[in-house]
Amino acid sequence: MVIKTKSGSESSILSVGVYRPSRLVPNSEIVDAIDSSDEWIVQRTGIESRRIAGDDESVVDMAIGAAEQALVRSKLTIKDIDSVIVATITYPHQAPSAATAVIQRMGNPTAAAFDISAACAGFCYGVAMAHDFVRAGSAKKVLVIGVEKISDFTDPTDRATAFIFADGAGAVVIGETSDAGIGPVEWGSDSENRDAILMNPSWIDVRDTETQLTKADVKWPNITQEGQKVFRWAVFSMSKAALKALDSAGLSVNEIDAFIPHQANVRIIETMAKEMKLPDSVIIADDIRTNGNTSAASIPLAMDALLAKHPELHGKLALLIGYGAGLVYAGQVVKLPPKP
Amino acid sequence: MALSAADVLAGIKEIVEEVAGIPAASIELDKNFTDDLEVDSLSMVEVVVACEERFGVKIPDEKVTDLATVGDAVNFIVNAAA
Numbered sequence: 001m002v003i004k005t006k007s008g009s010e011s012s013i014l015s016v017g018v019y020r021p022s023r024l025v026p027n028s029e030i031v032d033a034i035d036s037s038d039e040w041i042v043q044r045t046g047i048e049s050r051r052i053a054g055d056d057e058s059v060v061d062m063a064i065g066a067a068e069q070a071l072v073r074s075k076l077t078i079k080d081i082d083s084v085i086v087a088t089i090t091y092p093h094q095a096p097s098a099a100t101a102v103i104q105r106m107g108n109p110t111a112a113a114f115d116i117s118a119a120c121a122g123f124c125y126g127v128a129m130a131h132d133f134v135r136a137g138s139a140k141k142v143l144v145i146g147v148e149k150i151s152d153f154t155d156p157t158d159r160a161t162a163f164i165f166a167d168g169a170g171a172v173v174i175g176e177t178s179d180a181g182i183g184p185v186e187w188g189s190d191s192e193n194r195d196a197i198l199m200n201p202s203w204i205d206v207r208d209t210e211t212q213l214t215k216a217d218v219k220w221p222n223i224t225q226e227g228q229k230v231f232r233w234a235v236f237s238m239s240k241a242a243l244k245a246l247d248s249a250g251l252s253v254n255e256i257d258a259f260i261p262h263q264a265n266v267r268i269i270e271t272m273a274k275e276m277k278l279p280d281s282v283i284i285a286d287d288i289r290t291n292g293n294t295s296a297a298s299i300p301l302a303m304d305a306l307l308a309k310h311p312e313l314h315g316k317l318a319l320l321i322g323y324g325a326g327l328v329y330a331g332q333v334v335k336l337p338p339k340p
Numbered sequence: 341m342a343l344s345a346a347d348v349l350a351g352i353k354e355i356v357e358e359v360a361g362i363p364a365a366s367i368e369l370d371k372n373f374t375d376d377l378e379v380d381s382l383s384m385v386e387v388v389v390a391c392e393e394r395f396g397v398k399i400p401d402e403k404v405t406d407l408a409t410v411g412d413a414v415n416f417i418v419n420a421a422a
Binding site: 043044226227228229231232235236265267271 | 380381382384385386388389401404
Protein backbone atom coordinates (compact mmCIF):
# COMPACT_ATOMS: atom_id res chain seq x y z
CA MET A 1 0.00 0.00 0.00
CA VAL A 2 1.17 3.49 -0.76
CA ILE A 3 0.40 6.43 1.47
CA LYS A 4 -1.12 9.26 -0.49
CA THR A 5 0.54 12.63 0.18
CA LYS A 6 -0.32 16.24 -0.50
CA SER A 7 1.60 19.11 -1.90
CA GLY A 8 0.88 22.81 -1.75
CA SER A 9 2.24 25.93 -3.32
CA GLU A 10 4.65 28.75 -2.62
CA SER A 11 3.56 31.17 0.07
CA SER A 12 3.87 34.83 1.00
CA ILE A 13 3.06 37.19 3.83
CA LEU A 14 -0.36 38.56 2.86
CA SER A 15 -0.60 41.13 5.65
CA VAL A 16 0.80 42.25 8.98
CA GLY A 17 -1.10 43.54 12.00
CA VAL A 18 -0.05 44.70 15.44
CA TYR A 19 -1.24 45.42 18.93
CA ARG A 20 0.71 48.02 20.87
CA PRO A 21 -0.26 48.37 24.54
CA SER A 22 -1.72 51.80 25.25
CA ARG A 23 0.71 52.78 28.03
CA LEU A 24 3.95 54.31 26.77
CA VAL A 25 6.62 54.32 29.48
CA PRO A 26 9.52 56.75 28.97
CA ASN A 27 12.95 56.06 30.48
CA SER A 28 12.29 58.75 33.11
CA GLU A 29 9.65 56.48 34.69
CA ILE A 30 11.95 53.51 35.24
CA VAL A 31 15.36 55.02 35.99
CA ASP A 32 14.94 55.46 39.76
CA ALA A 33 14.39 51.73 40.37
CA ILE A 34 17.67 50.87 38.59
CA ASP A 35 19.70 53.91 39.66
CA SER A 36 20.26 54.85 36.02
CA SER A 37 19.56 57.72 33.65
CA ASP A 38 17.81 58.34 30.37
CA GLU A 39 21.18 59.14 28.79
CA TRP A 40 22.76 55.86 29.98
CA ILE A 41 19.85 53.76 28.67
CA VAL A 42 19.78 55.54 25.30
CA GLN A 43 23.55 55.20 24.90
CA ARG A 44 23.57 51.46 25.75
CA THR A 45 20.40 50.42 23.93
CA GLY A 46 18.90 53.25 21.89
CA ILE A 47 15.64 52.76 23.83
CA GLU A 48 13.80 56.00 24.66
CA SER A 49 10.49 54.46 25.71
CA ARG A 50 8.66 51.15 25.76
CA ARG A 51 5.06 49.97 25.92
CA ILE A 52 3.88 48.08 28.97
CA ALA A 53 0.58 46.20 28.93
CA GLY A 54 -2.02 46.84 31.60
CA ASP A 55 -4.09 44.31 33.53
CA ASP A 56 -6.72 44.42 30.80
CA GLU A 57 -4.16 43.59 28.08
CA SER A 58 -3.32 39.90 28.45
CA VAL A 59 -1.12 37.85 26.11
CA VAL A 60 -4.27 36.50 24.42
CA ASP A 61 -5.92 39.94 24.23
CA MET A 62 -2.86 41.38 22.51
CA ALA A 63 -2.51 38.36 20.19
CA ILE A 64 -6.13 38.76 19.10
CA GLY A 65 -5.69 42.51 18.59
CA ALA A 66 -2.77 41.92 16.24
CA ALA A 67 -4.51 39.02 14.45
CA GLU A 68 -7.68 41.05 13.87
CA GLN A 69 -5.71 43.88 12.26
CA ALA A 70 -3.78 41.45 10.06
CA LEU A 71 -7.02 39.78 8.93
CA VAL A 72 -8.70 43.11 8.11
CA ARG A 73 -5.65 44.15 6.09
CA SER A 74 -5.69 40.92 4.06
CA LYS A 75 -9.49 41.14 3.64
CA LEU A 76 -9.87 37.74 5.27
CA THR A 77 -11.74 36.53 8.33
CA ILE A 78 -10.68 34.09 11.00
CA LYS A 79 -12.82 31.45 9.21
CA ASP A 80 -10.36 31.56 6.30
CA ILE A 81 -7.48 30.56 8.57
CA ASP A 82 -6.72 26.86 8.96
CA SER A 83 -3.75 27.01 11.37
CA VAL A 84 -2.63 29.38 14.08
CA ILE A 85 0.92 29.47 15.47
CA VAL A 86 1.60 31.63 18.50
CA ALA A 87 5.23 32.35 19.38
CA THR A 88 5.57 33.40 23.01
CA ILE A 89 7.51 32.72 26.19
CA THR A 90 5.26 34.73 28.49
CA TYR A 91 1.83 33.04 28.26
CA PRO A 92 1.29 32.22 31.92
CA HIS A 93 -0.35 28.82 31.40
CA GLN A 94 1.55 25.63 30.71
CA ALA A 95 -1.54 24.27 28.93
CA PRO A 96 -3.70 24.63 26.98
CA SER A 97 -1.91 26.92 24.55
CA ALA A 98 -2.47 30.63 23.91
CA ALA A 99 -3.21 29.68 20.28
CA THR A 100 -6.30 27.68 21.30
CA ALA A 101 -7.57 30.67 23.31
CA VAL A 102 -7.06 32.83 20.22
CA ILE A 103 -9.08 30.57 17.89
CA GLN A 104 -11.81 30.03 20.44
CA ARG A 105 -12.30 33.72 21.19
CA MET A 106 -11.96 34.78 17.55
CA GLY A 107 -14.59 32.31 16.38
CA ASN A 108 -12.78 29.55 14.52
CA PRO A 109 -12.56 26.98 17.30
CA THR A 110 -11.60 24.02 15.11
CA ALA A 111 -8.45 25.35 13.39
CA ALA A 112 -5.10 23.69 14.08
CA ALA A 113 -3.47 25.73 16.85
CA PHE A 114 -0.33 25.57 18.97
CA ASP A 115 2.35 27.67 20.65
CA ILE A 116 6.08 27.59 20.02
CA SER A 117 8.87 28.46 22.43
CA ALA A 118 11.77 30.03 20.58
CA ALA A 119 11.94 33.28 22.54
CA CYS A 120 12.96 36.28 20.43
CA ALA A 121 13.43 33.98 17.41
CA GLY A 122 9.88 32.65 17.76
CA PHE A 123 8.33 34.77 15.04
CA CYS A 124 10.86 33.71 12.40
CA TYR A 125 10.49 30.07 13.49
CA GLY A 126 6.74 30.50 13.04
CA VAL A 127 7.12 32.05 9.59
CA ALA A 128 9.37 29.16 8.53
CA MET A 129 6.88 26.59 9.76
CA ALA A 130 3.88 28.33 8.20
CA HIS A 131 5.69 28.54 4.88
CA ASP A 132 6.51 24.84 5.03
CA PHE A 133 2.89 23.97 5.97
CA VAL A 134 1.63 25.79 2.88
CA ARG A 135 4.25 24.29 0.62
CA ALA A 136 3.51 20.80 1.92
CA GLY A 137 -0.24 21.23 1.55
CA SER A 138 -0.86 20.97 5.31
CA ALA A 139 -2.42 24.43 5.41
CA LYS A 140 -3.59 27.12 3.01
CA LYS A 141 -3.69 30.16 5.28
CA VAL A 142 -1.75 30.39 8.51
CA LEU A 143 -1.84 33.06 11.16
CA VAL A 144 1.57 33.52 12.81
CA ILE A 145 1.46 35.63 15.95
CA GLY A 146 4.42 36.82 18.04
CA VAL A 147 3.24 38.09 21.42
CA GLU A 148 4.87 38.84 24.75
CA LYS A 149 3.92 40.35 28.07
CA ILE A 150 7.46 40.27 29.43
CA SER A 151 6.61 42.86 32.06
CA ASP A 152 5.07 39.95 34.00
CA PHE A 153 8.51 38.28 34.04
CA THR A 154 10.86 41.26 34.44
CA ASP A 155 12.31 42.52 37.70
CA PRO A 156 11.92 46.33 37.59
CA THR A 157 15.05 46.64 39.76
CA ASP A 158 17.31 44.46 37.55
CA ARG A 159 19.92 46.78 36.03
CA ALA A 160 20.55 44.30 33.19
CA THR A 161 17.00 43.86 31.89
CA ALA A 162 14.50 46.33 33.37
CA PHE A 163 14.99 48.97 30.67
CA ILE A 164 15.15 46.55 27.73
CA PHE A 165 12.02 44.45 27.63
CA ALA A 166 8.52 45.51 26.65
CA ASP A 167 5.09 44.18 25.73
CA GLY A 168 3.14 43.87 22.49
CA ALA A 169 1.98 41.62 19.68
CA GLY A 170 2.43 41.33 15.93
CA ALA A 171 0.80 38.95 13.49
CA VAL A 172 1.07 37.98 9.85
CA VAL A 173 -1.20 35.99 7.58
CA ILE A 174 0.78 33.60 5.42
CA GLY A 175 -1.06 32.14 2.45
CA GLU A 176 -0.73 30.53 -0.95
CA THR A 177 0.77 32.58 -3.76
CA SER A 178 2.06 31.61 -7.19
CA ASP A 179 5.50 33.15 -6.62
CA ALA A 180 7.81 32.53 -3.68
CA GLY A 181 7.36 35.31 -1.13
CA ILE A 182 9.36 33.60 1.60
CA GLY A 183 12.92 32.31 1.21
CA PRO A 184 14.55 29.27 2.82
CA VAL A 185 15.03 29.54 6.57
CA GLU A 186 18.53 29.69 8.02
CA TRP A 187 18.16 28.47 11.58
CA GLY A 188 19.93 26.78 14.42
CA SER A 189 21.08 27.05 17.99
CA ASP A 190 24.04 27.71 20.23
CA SER A 191 22.79 25.67 23.16
CA GLU A 192 26.22 25.68 24.85
CA ASN A 193 25.18 29.20 25.83
CA ARG A 194 21.64 28.35 26.88
CA ASP A 195 22.24 30.01 30.25
CA ALA A 196 22.97 33.43 28.67
CA ILE A 197 19.27 34.38 28.77
CA LEU A 198 17.22 32.61 31.41
CA MET A 199 13.87 32.62 33.16
CA ASN A 200 14.61 31.03 36.52
CA PRO A 201 13.64 29.36 38.83
CA SER A 202 11.47 26.57 37.44
CA TRP A 203 7.81 26.31 38.45
CA ILE A 204 8.75 23.29 40.60
CA ASP A 205 11.25 25.47 42.48
CA VAL A 206 8.61 28.17 42.88
CA ARG A 207 6.18 25.59 44.29
CA ASP A 208 8.71 24.05 46.65
CA THR A 209 9.92 27.44 47.90
CA GLU A 210 6.38 28.58 48.49
CA THR A 211 5.71 25.70 50.82
CA GLN A 212 8.82 26.40 52.89
CA LEU A 213 9.01 30.16 53.12
CA THR A 214 6.77 33.16 53.27
CA LYS A 215 5.39 34.47 50.00
CA ALA A 216 7.83 37.38 50.02
CA ASP A 217 10.77 34.96 49.72
CA VAL A 218 9.47 33.20 46.64
CA LYS A 219 11.65 34.08 43.69
CA TRP A 220 9.59 34.65 40.55
CA PRO A 221 11.02 33.34 37.22
CA ASN A 222 12.02 36.76 35.91
CA ILE A 223 14.18 37.02 32.82
CA THR A 224 17.93 37.46 33.29
CA GLN A 225 20.53 38.13 30.65
CA GLU A 226 24.30 38.20 30.31
CA GLY A 227 24.45 41.30 28.17
CA GLN A 228 28.00 41.10 26.86
CA LYS A 229 27.76 37.41 25.96
CA VAL A 230 24.49 37.98 24.13
CA PHE A 231 25.85 41.09 22.39
CA ARG A 232 28.87 39.18 21.10
CA TRP A 233 26.79 36.27 19.85
CA ALA A 234 24.11 38.50 18.38
CA VAL A 235 26.42 40.79 16.50
CA PHE A 236 29.06 38.43 15.24
CA SER A 237 27.22 35.12 14.81
CA MET A 238 23.87 36.54 13.79
CA SER A 239 25.25 38.79 11.08
CA LYS A 240 26.77 35.64 9.53
CA ALA A 241 23.47 33.75 9.89
CA ALA A 242 21.57 36.64 8.30
CA LEU A 243 23.98 36.67 5.35
CA LYS A 244 23.49 32.90 4.96
CA ALA A 245 19.71 33.40 4.84
CA LEU A 246 20.27 35.96 2.12
CA ASP A 247 22.55 33.60 0.23
CA SER A 248 20.05 30.72 0.53
CA ALA A 249 17.50 32.93 -1.20
CA GLY A 250 19.99 33.62 -3.98
CA LEU A 251 20.27 37.29 -3.12
CA SER A 252 22.98 39.75 -2.11
CA VAL A 253 22.88 42.72 0.26
CA ASN A 254 22.42 44.98 -2.75
CA GLU A 255 19.21 43.26 -3.78
CA ILE A 256 17.17 43.71 -0.60
CA ASP A 257 15.27 46.81 0.38
CA ALA A 258 14.92 46.43 4.14
CA PHE A 259 16.55 44.72 7.10
CA ILE A 260 14.22 43.82 9.97
CA PRO A 261 16.24 42.13 12.71
CA HIS A 262 14.87 41.26 16.13
CA GLN A 263 14.71 44.54 18.01
CA ALA A 264 17.10 43.59 20.81
CA ASN A 265 19.23 46.70 21.12
CA VAL A 266 20.04 49.52 18.68
CA ARG A 267 23.75 48.95 19.28
CA ILE A 268 23.37 45.31 18.17
CA ILE A 269 21.34 46.33 15.11
CA GLU A 270 23.85 49.00 14.06
CA THR A 271 26.88 46.78 14.61
CA MET A 272 25.23 43.91 12.71
CA ALA A 273 24.52 46.22 9.77
CA LYS A 274 28.17 47.30 9.81
CA GLU A 275 29.41 43.69 9.99
CA MET A 276 27.10 42.68 7.15
CA LYS A 277 28.21 45.69 5.08
CA LEU A 278 24.63 46.62 4.28
CA PRO A 279 24.51 49.41 1.69
CA ASP A 280 22.79 52.69 2.59
CA SER A 281 19.94 51.75 0.27
CA VAL A 282 18.76 49.10 2.76
CA ILE A 283 16.30 50.61 5.22
CA ILE A 284 16.90 49.28 8.73
CA ALA A 285 14.03 48.81 11.19
CA ASP A 286 14.52 50.55 14.55
CA ASP A 287 11.14 50.26 16.24
CA ILE A 288 12.98 49.44 19.48
CA ARG A 289 13.78 53.13 20.01
CA THR A 290 10.23 53.93 21.04
CA ASN A 291 8.74 50.49 21.73
CA GLY A 292 11.50 48.49 23.46
CA ASN A 293 12.46 44.84 22.99
CA THR A 294 9.26 42.82 22.71
CA SER A 295 10.91 39.42 22.12
CA ALA A 296 8.81 37.27 19.76
CA ALA A 297 6.64 40.28 18.83
CA SER A 298 9.47 42.59 17.84
CA ILE A 299 9.88 41.66 14.16
CA PRO A 300 6.23 41.98 13.10
CA LEU A 301 5.92 45.17 15.19
CA ALA A 302 9.02 46.56 13.50
CA MET A 303 7.70 45.45 10.09
CA ASP A 304 4.45 47.32 10.67
CA ALA A 305 6.26 50.47 11.83
CA LEU A 306 8.61 50.34 8.86
CA LEU A 307 5.74 50.01 6.36
CA ALA A 308 3.89 52.90 8.01
CA LYS A 309 6.98 55.09 7.71
CA HIS A 310 8.05 53.84 4.28
CA PRO A 311 4.92 52.82 2.34
CA GLU A 312 7.10 52.33 -0.74
CA LEU A 313 8.42 49.15 0.90
CA HIS A 314 5.12 47.26 0.44
CA GLY A 315 5.89 44.29 -1.81
CA LYS A 316 9.65 44.80 -1.52
CA LEU A 317 12.24 42.37 -0.14
CA ALA A 318 13.24 42.33 3.52
CA LEU A 319 15.72 40.20 5.41
CA LEU A 320 14.43 39.03 8.80
CA ILE A 321 16.52 37.53 11.59
CA GLY A 322 15.27 36.56 15.04
CA TYR A 323 17.59 35.42 17.83
CA GLY A 324 17.24 34.91 21.55
CA ALA A 325 17.11 32.64 24.59
CA GLY A 326 18.35 29.17 23.82
CA LEU A 327 20.36 30.53 22.24
CA VAL A 328 18.31 30.00 19.09
CA TYR A 329 17.97 31.85 15.83
CA ALA A 330 16.11 31.85 12.52
CA GLY A 331 16.20 34.16 9.53
CA GLN A 332 14.72 34.36 6.07
CA VAL A 333 14.13 36.75 3.21
CA VAL A 334 10.49 37.74 2.75
CA LYS A 335 8.54 39.86 0.34
CA LEU A 336 6.83 42.49 2.51
CA PRO A 337 3.03 42.35 2.33
CA PRO A 338 1.22 44.39 -0.33
CA LYS A 339 -0.47 47.65 0.58
CA PRO A 340 -3.83 46.79 2.22
CA MET B 341 52.97 33.15 15.52
CA ALA B 342 54.82 35.38 17.98
CA LEU B 343 53.61 38.96 18.15
CA SER B 344 55.58 41.89 19.52
CA ALA B 345 54.01 44.03 22.22
CA ALA B 346 54.60 47.11 20.08
CA ASP B 347 52.68 45.61 17.14
CA VAL B 348 49.80 44.57 19.38
CA LEU B 349 49.63 48.03 20.99
CA ALA B 350 49.57 49.67 17.57
CA GLY B 351 46.77 47.32 16.49
CA ILE B 352 44.72 47.95 19.63
CA LYS B 353 45.09 51.71 19.15
CA GLU B 354 43.65 51.43 15.66
CA ILE B 355 40.82 49.18 16.81
CA VAL B 356 39.82 51.33 19.79
CA GLU B 357 39.89 54.44 17.62
CA GLU B 358 37.71 52.74 15.02
CA VAL B 359 35.21 51.22 17.49
CA ALA B 360 34.96 53.92 20.15
CA GLY B 361 36.15 57.02 18.32
CA ILE B 362 38.99 57.64 20.77
CA PRO B 363 42.10 59.26 19.21
CA ALA B 364 44.91 56.70 18.99
CA ALA B 365 47.35 59.21 20.49
CA SER B 366 45.55 59.10 23.86
CA ILE B 367 45.64 55.31 24.07
CA GLU B 368 48.56 54.15 26.22
CA LEU B 369 49.49 50.97 28.08
CA ASP B 370 48.45 52.25 31.51
CA LYS B 371 45.05 53.55 30.37
CA ASN B 372 42.01 51.82 31.84
CA PHE B 373 39.46 50.99 29.14
CA THR B 374 36.48 51.95 31.29
CA ASP B 375 37.72 54.77 33.51
CA ASP B 376 40.24 56.53 31.27
CA LEU B 377 39.07 55.75 27.75
CA GLU B 378 35.33 55.47 28.52
CA VAL B 379 34.97 52.32 26.41
CA ASP B 380 31.64 50.88 27.60
CA SER B 381 30.95 47.16 28.03
CA LEU B 382 29.41 46.69 24.58
CA SER B 383 32.16 48.60 22.79
CA MET B 384 34.62 46.44 24.75
CA VAL B 385 33.04 43.36 23.16
CA GLU B 386 33.57 44.90 19.73
CA VAL B 387 37.19 45.69 20.61
CA VAL B 388 37.73 42.11 21.82
CA VAL B 389 36.25 40.54 18.69
CA ALA B 390 38.26 42.86 16.44
CA CYS B 391 41.43 41.89 18.37
CA GLU B 392 40.59 38.19 17.98
CA GLU B 393 40.27 38.62 14.23
CA ARG B 394 43.32 40.77 13.80
CA PHE B 395 45.70 38.80 16.04
CA GLY B 396 44.27 35.30 15.53
CA VAL B 397 43.72 34.65 19.25
CA LYS B 398 40.71 33.64 21.35
CA ILE B 399 39.66 35.94 24.19
CA PRO B 400 36.93 34.12 26.16
CA ASP B 401 34.07 36.16 27.69
CA GLU B 402 35.23 35.33 31.23
CA LYS B 403 38.70 36.78 30.47
CA VAL B 404 37.36 40.07 29.13
CA THR B 405 36.61 41.41 32.61
CA ASP B 406 40.28 40.85 33.57
CA LEU B 407 41.46 43.13 30.78
CA ALA B 408 41.20 46.40 32.69
CA THR B 409 43.97 48.33 30.97
CA VAL B 410 45.38 48.50 27.47
CA GLY B 411 48.54 46.88 28.89
CA ASP B 412 46.47 43.93 30.22
CA ALA B 413 45.07 43.40 26.75
CA VAL B 414 48.51 43.64 25.10
CA ASN B 415 49.97 41.08 27.55
CA PHE B 416 47.04 38.70 27.14
CA ILE B 417 47.24 38.80 23.34
CA VAL B 418 51.04 38.46 23.21
CA ASN B 419 50.88 35.43 25.55
CA ALA B 420 47.90 33.89 23.77
CA ALA B 421 49.68 34.16 20.42
CA ALA B 422 53.00 32.83 21.71
